[in-house]
Each structure stands twice: as structure tokens, then as C-alpha cells.
Amino acid sequence: MEVKFYDEIEDNKLKYAVIASRYKGQWVYCKHKERDTFEVPGGHREQGETIVECAKRELYEETGAVAFELIQIGVYSVVRGDIETFGMLFFAxxxxxxKLPDMEIEQISFFDEIPEKLTYPLIQPKLVEKISKTLIK
Structure with missing residues (x-):
């Protein structure tokens, strides 16, 4: 598996929005009701939705965030074998x-560093690292 970054890609190829987020100086991670691991907020783009609308919706649904600054970082992809899927990386x-919506997320937690028990340990640390190098000095 490989994570790549791009300057741009055709909009219709963007299937996901991932929103690495901070609150009061700490990283925000979600714990899905069906998993014992943590993940960065994000999810699938719905039909007719812009990628920014997707990011805002997913951030609210997975964290309960009602006020935030959203910054588009750039396109990323995950390559598994011959299949490459694309998403847009954001920082909030x-x-x-x-209140956390009663949906798929059980709880949110706050961390100074990337937690050890990640749902996507080969992907999400690279996304957070990209944001750290780009924005957080």
C-alpha cells in the first residue's frame, strides 16, 4: 500500500474527504462504534455533494464540530495493487x-501525538504528517 500526494486531480475522481483536526491544541480522533481503534474524521463523498460540503458534513457527523476553520491541503491517493483511490485532505x-450526533462514532478523543491504536495505521499518519509539515510550525 502506498500513499501519494498530488497538486490537483479531476473533481469526479475525489471519493473521500479526510479532515485532520485540532481542538484547543490537540489532535481530534474518532472511535467508531464497531471498532477499538482511532481514526481521523472523514468519509465518503455523497452524490451531488462538493468535496468541501463532504468535509464539512463528515467533520460535524464524526466530531460534533459546529464552528471551525477548514483549510484544503490537497489531493491524496491510496494505491493498493492496481487500484488507486483519491481523496481530498483538509485541516480543521x-x-x-x-453534541456528538448519534450516528456511527462512539466518542471523540484528544491527543498530543498520533495515537498508537489506529484504524488505518499505514495511511493516516502520513496524512497528519503532511499537514504538520504544511501548516503547523
Whole structure:
């Protein structure tokens, strides 16, 4: 498996939005109800939705964020064998969290560093590292 970064790609190829987020100086990670691991907020783009709309929706659904600054970082892809899927990487500085919607996420947690028990350990650390190098000095 390989993670790649691109300057741009055709919009219709963007299937996911991933939103690495911070709240009060800590990274925000989600724990899905069906897993014992943590993940960066994000998810699949719905039909008719822009990638920015997808990012805003997923950030709210997975964290309860109601006020935030959203910054588009760039296109990433995950290559598995002969298949390459594309997503847009975002960074969000969350200023206000509301109630966590009763959906697929059981809880959110805050970390100074990337947690050890990740749902996608070969992908998400590379995405957070990209944001750290780009934005967080």
C-alpha cells in the first residue's frame, strides 16, 4: 500500500474527504462504534455533494464540530495493487464542539501525538504528517 500526494486531480475522481483536526491544541480522533481503534474524521463523498460540503458534513457527523476553520491541503491517493483511490485532505481548527450526533462514532478523543491504536495505521499518519509539515510550525 502506498500513499501519494498530488497538486490537483479531476473533481469526479475525489471519493473521500479526510479532515485532520485540532481542538484547543490537540489532535481530534474518532472511535467508531464497531471498532477499538482511532481514526481521523472523514468519509465518503455523497452524490451531488462538493468535496468541501463532504468535509464539512463528515467533520460535524464524526466530531460534533459546529464552528471551525477548514483549510484544503490537497489531493491524496491510496494505491493498493492496481487500484488507486483519491481523496481530498483538509485541516480543521475547531473552535466549538456541539453534541456528538448519534450516528456511527462512539466518542471523540484528544491527543498530543498520533495515537498508537489506529484504524488505518499505514495511511493516516502520513496524512497528519503532511499537514504538520504544511501548516503547523
Amino acid at each position: 481548527e475547531i473552535s466549538e464542539l456541539g
